[in-house]
Amino acid sequence: MAMPGTTPPEIPIACTLDAREYAGRTATLAALAARALRRREPTRTGERFVFAGTREIERELRAVIAAEARCCAFLTMDLRRRDDGFVLEIDGPRDARPVIAALFG
Numbered sequence: 001m002a003m004p005g006t007t008p009p010e011i012p013i014a015c016t017l018d019a020r021e022y023a024g025r026t027a028t029l030a031a032l033a034a035r036a037l038r039r040r041e042p043t044r045t046g047e048r049f050v051f052a053g054t055r056e057i058e059r060e061l062r063a064v065i066a067a068e069a070r071c072c073a074f075l076t077m078d079l080r081r082r083d084d085g086f087v088l089e090i091d092g093p094r095d096a097r098p099v100i101a102a103l104f105g
Contacts, residue, residue, distance in 0.1 A: 011074040013096050025067065026105070032060050033104035038085065046076075046091035046100045053085035061086055072099065 017025060036052040051057055058081070065077045065088075076091045090100050 010093070013074045013093060013099065015099070016071045021071075025071075029064065029104050032057075032064065036060075036085075037104055040104065043089065043091070046089065046097070047103075049088040049090070049104055051086045051088065053081070053083075058086060061088060068103075075100065 015022065032051075036054075036057045038050045038052060040050070041048045051061060058079075061079055065079060068075060068077060074092050074096055078089045080087045080089075090103060092100055
C-alpha cells in the first residue's frame, strides 16, 4: 500500500501461470475467439474485443476476466453489454501491449 502523497508501486508485468496452466488458458481463449469474436480494435491503452452476444458467451467472458485478474493483475478489463453482443476492453501499461495483443489469438 502506498503512503498518502506517494505514487503506488507499479504492478509487475508478469503472468503467474505455470507452462501447463498457460497452455490451457491460451487454448481456452483461442476457442472462445473462434466461436464468438467478431472483431478487435487497438485503443490508446490496449485493445477492444467485440463478441457475439449470448448468455453462454457472457458467462465465458466473465470467467476469463476473473481468471485473468488472478494471474495478470497488471491488466484492467471492462465488459459491457451491447444490443448485438459484448465489448471487452483490456488495458494495461505500455509494456503490456504484447500481452494484450496475444489474448484471444
